[in-house]
Amino acid sequence: MSEPKLMKGNEAIAEAAIQAGCRYFFGYPITPQNELPEYMARRLPEVGGVYLQAESEVSAINMVYGAAGAGGRVMTSSSSPGISLMQEGISYLAGAELPCVLVNIVRGGPGLGGIHAAQSDYFQATKGGGHGDYRLLVLAPGSVQETVDLLQEAFDLADKYRNPVMLLGDAVLGQMMEAVRLPRDLDEPLPPPPPPESKVWATTGAVNRSRNVINSLYIEPERLEKHNWHIQEKYRRMEAEEVRYEAVQVDDAGTVVVAYGTTARIARTAVDEARRQGLKAGLFRPISLYPFPYQALREAAGRARRVLVVEMSCGQMLDDVRLAVGERCPVEFYGRPGGNIPTPQEVLDRIAGKGGEAK
Amino acid sequence: MTTVVAQRPKSLSDVVMNYCPGCTHGIIHRLVAEAIDALDARERTIGVASVGCSVFAYNYFECDMQQASHGRAPAVATGIKRVLPDRLVFTYQGDGDLASIGAAEIVHAAARGENITVIFVNNANYGMTGGQMAPTTLLGQKTTTTPLGRDPKTDGFPIRMAEMLATLQGPAYIARVSVHSPQAVKQAGDAIKKAFRLQAEGKGFTLIEVLSTCPTNWGLAPNQALKWLVENLIPFYPLGEFKKEEGGA
Ligand SMILES: Cc1ncc(C[n+]2csc(CCOP(=O)(O)OP(=O)(O)O)c2C)c(N)n1
Ligand code: SF4
Numbered sequence: 304m305s306e307p308k309l310m311k312g313n314e315a316i317a318e319a320a321i322q323a324g325c326r327y328f329f330g331y332p333i334t335p336q337n338e339l340p341e342y343m344a345r346r347l348p349e350v351g352g353v354y355l356q357a358e359s360e361v362s363a364i365n366m367v368y369g370a371a372g373a374g375g376r377v378m379t380s381s382s383s384p385g386i387s388l389m390q391e392g393i394s395y396l397a398g399a400e401l402p403c404v405l406v407n408i409v410r411g412g413p414g415l416g417g418i419h420a421a422q423s424d425y426f427q428a429t430k431g432g433g434h435g436d437y438r439l440l441v442l443a444p445g446s447v448q449e450t451v452d453l454l455q456e457a458f459d460l461a462d463k464y465r466n467p468v469m470l471l472g473d474a475v476l477g478q479m480m481e482a483v484r485l486p487r488d489l490d491e492p493l494p495p496p497p498p499p500e501s502k503v504w505a506t507t508g509a510v511n512r513s514r515n516v517i518n519s520l521y522i523e524p525e526r527l528e529k530h531n532w533h534i535q536e537k538y539r540r541m542e543a544e545e546v547r548y549e550a551v552q553v554d555d556a557g558t559v560v561v562a563y564g565t566t567a568r569i570a571r572t573a574v575d576e577a578r579r580q581g582l583k584a585g586l587f588r589p590i591s592l593y594p595f596p597y598q599a600l601r602e603a604a605g606r607a608r609r610v611l612v613v614e615m616s617c618g619q620m621l622d623d624v625r626l627a628v629g630e631r632c633p634v635e636f637y638g639r640p641g642g643n644i645p646t647p648q649e650v651l652d653r654i655a656g657k658g659g660e661a662k
Numbered sequence: 663m664t665t666v667v668a669q670r671p672k673s674l675s676d677v678v679m680n681y682c683p684g685c686t687h688g689i690i691h692r693l694v695a696e697a698i699d700a701l702d703a704r705e706r707t708i709g710v711a712s713v714g715c716s717v718f719a720y721n722y723f724e725c726d727m728q729q730a731s732h733g734r735a736p737a738v739a740t741g742i743k744r745v746l747p748d749r750l751v752f753t754y755q756g757d758g759d760l761a762s763i764g765a766a767e768i769v770h771a772a773a774r775g776e777n778i779t780v781i782f783v784n785n786a787n788y789g790m791t792g793g794q795m796a797p798t799t800l801l802g803q804k805t806t807t808t809p810l811g812r813d814p815k816t817d818g819f820p821i822r823m824a825e826m827l828a829t830l831q832g833p834a835y836i837a838r839v840s841v842h843s844p845q846a847v848k849q850a851g852d853a854i855k856k857a858f859r860l861q862a863e864g865k866g867f868t869l870i871e872v873l874s875t876c877p878t879n880w881g882l883a884p885n886q887a888l889k890w891l892v893e894n895l896i897p898f899y900p901l902g903e904f905k906k907e908e909g910g911a
Contacts, residue, residue: 327744355744358767365734366737507746508706508726517729
């Protein structure tokens with residue numbers, strides 16, 4: 304572990320990715336994530352890696368495809384409109400079963416929207432996003448430190464499942480400076496990443512083996528169906544093995560607040576204040592958004608009087624919370640769409656049953 | 663004693679290809695495979711198949727292959743080459759794929775001088791989807807989406823990709839060839855070999871545009887299709903070398 308260092312979220316993500324063995328980055332500028340590729344452009348050449356500014360996000364994601372297929376540990380980052388543009392490529396990555404890490408520092412939409420924090424890409428991230436029946440493994444860190452901690456895992460999970468992993472952040476997380484501990488100090492030498500040939504399926508050249516093919520085309524219906532069941536089986540395994548969440552004071556909570564990422568920090572402040580005021584509130588924070596922690600939330604909701612979902616969107620994770628809670632108790636919602644962040648007081652008012660209709 | 667005078671290149675798979683009778687995609691495949699063999703490079707070559715009639719090229723070349731989304735083969739090849747700079751990387755793309763949906767990717771791969779070889783098959787229409795207009799469709803040429811012939815007032819003008827890309831500093835070698843006769847096939851083979859050799863020498867981006875027939879969608883018998891190519895495509899798409907080894911990364 305390094306000494307604590309004050310770092311901007313975007314830069315901490317870049318450094319943590321490099322320390323996790325990432326040596327290839329392809330991207331296209333977009334606010335509010337520019338510090339991430341800029342850091343990569345400085346740092347990757349120092350460690351023998353490749354930074355390349357693509358001509359578009361479409362191109363960037365297809366460079367990721369080529370590099371992942373060639374056995375490289377590779378990532379890209381962007382923000383909402385850019386991630387929209389990448390969707391065909393992401394679908395191909397999932398179809399061809401290629402590991403990579405995608406970072407979405409979410410900003411407000413729709414359209415050009417704005418450059419401030421939002422959580423309105425939840426549906427796109429967790430339900431597939433592009434065409435076809437596929438899922439990304441989606442991790443939503445709640446602090447810069449947690450982002451750093453999750454990155455090594457993100458790359459390892461991508462390799463384990465041969466599937467893209469998305470880190471879903473937002474403009475606050477990307478722009479905020481916090482003290483972080485990285486796995487290593489910045490001047491510590493990094494171990495060389497495993498060679499591309501260590502991925503036996505990768506297209507590294509057909510030396511002493513039959514040729515490898517990276518492909519998502521199955522023109523015969525029987526083979527396409529078989530392939531789809533095969534990737535579905537991976538998603539079922541993720542659902543069984545990769546659920547991550549944090550539950551704070553939910554055991555005796557009358558009101559369970561459900562929030563992720565930056566919003567969960569705001570909700571945490573509100574929950575702590577509610578407790579001080581004698582209100583029994585708790586926080587349930589999904590960390591893996593896909594797979595969503597349905598079972599754990601169902602149990603927490605089973606003991607509660609009500610569930611309050613707070614998001615920086617008009618209600619997207621809300622659908623998954625409703626699926627988890629069912630008829631066990633009422634599910635209320637407080638959200639503000641991209642750009643403006645719910646305040647702890649606003650959340651506290653909702654916990655206290657004040658504040659009128661959920662916005 | 664028997665002497666082998668011709669045989670299947672090692673880099674070409676022993677499978678039945680899906681191309682229509684008389685389609686020249688197959689000849690071009692063979693030339694690419696021969697160029698790889700000439701460098702004894704089958705085991706260190708990675709090919710990128712695009713979207714079009716040649717999509718199954720990943721089954722036809724006996725080297726490692728990736729299949730790219732429509733138009734993005736140069737980006738995919740870039741990703742591969744940046745991870746494996748000492749391997750040979752090539753794309754095989756149609757004219758709809760390269761000159762229309764993938765126009766940005768090819769221009770920027772060329773501008774970067776990306777050290778890859780692009781085989782660009784120009785048959786003046788979208789073969790796979792049933793013969794629609796391509797960016798390379800000639801003025802007056804009838805396709806399923808220009809039923810009265812391509813009209814520049816509504817459909818714009820065809821693009822000479824080889825000439826356009828040759829204006830960039832990045833490329834090391836750009837040539838246009840054809841496969842309508844044994845002599846043309848020989849010249850095409852030489853150009854493709856040269857492109858692969860330059861890549862092996864690290865000279866930078868190389869692209870060979872190959873004029874090719876689509877008898878099925880042109881509505882012509884194979885021999886008539888070859889004649890149509892000579893009489894119509896070559897006058898508008900002249901054969902020759904447009905860029906020779908200056909730039910390159
Ligand atoms: C994003 C996307 N758009 C459209 C298509 C449909 N499509 C498949 S092949 C093709 C045209 C290919 O034509 P060309 O590149 O000229 O190759 P040819 O078939 O003539 O060899 C199109 C439009 C697709 N697969 N993906
Ligand atoms: S449709 Fe045209 S390009 Fe495609 S295989 Fe048939 S003849 Fe060749």
